[in-house]
Amino acid sequence: ILNVEQSPQSLHVQEGDSTNFTCSFPSSNFYALHWYRWETAKSPEALFVMTLNGDEKKKGRISATLNTKEGYSYLYIKGSQPEDSATYLCAFMTTDSWGKLQFGAGTQVVVTP
């Protein structure tokens, strides 16, 4: 993998269901993996910054895992609510380009009541 890839591109979830989606990134020169939640007409909101292989982060009903050796991260939403509807972006940072975020195209999540 040469770039950051996110799948699926979009997701429709029933309220109360749990869901997850993937961010894949190049495994060489890894420095950090960022997750953002971006609601329409608002600023992207930082969810997690992950740096260590095997790292797990949690914020309320949202959690993320990181595998730097194979180059992927999963984001999980437990018991989805309509307010979880947003585009979730992951961004990769390398050791030789520190401070520069390389973004995926995002996963758009729509939670219906």
Added chain:
Amino acid sequence: DAGVTQSPTHLIKTRGQQVTLRCSPKSGHDTVSWYQQALGQGPQFIFQYYEEEERQRGNFPDRFSGHQFPNYSSELNVNALLLGDSALYLCASSALGQGTYEQYFGPGTRLTVT
């Protein structure tokens, strides 16, 4: 704390014109990065300013230039606008001087080139 602010919110320009976008970083932050988000894509890194100098640059032509002021605020200038420059321009601030790399984003400026 006002967070990261950007102005203007929306802008319409004609092909060939020049545009200046502005960004004020979050309080306590000394680094500003600019990103371009075209429709259907993730944000693309344009450049980053720290200590009033361009520290890193993405794959954008010289028509894209910037500046950082002593109060850490920043401007993005685009000359000779093309239709393809129509996009959302995001500014992000961070505290590079403190050794942290978390970036906080503003709401963006929507540029339309006609």
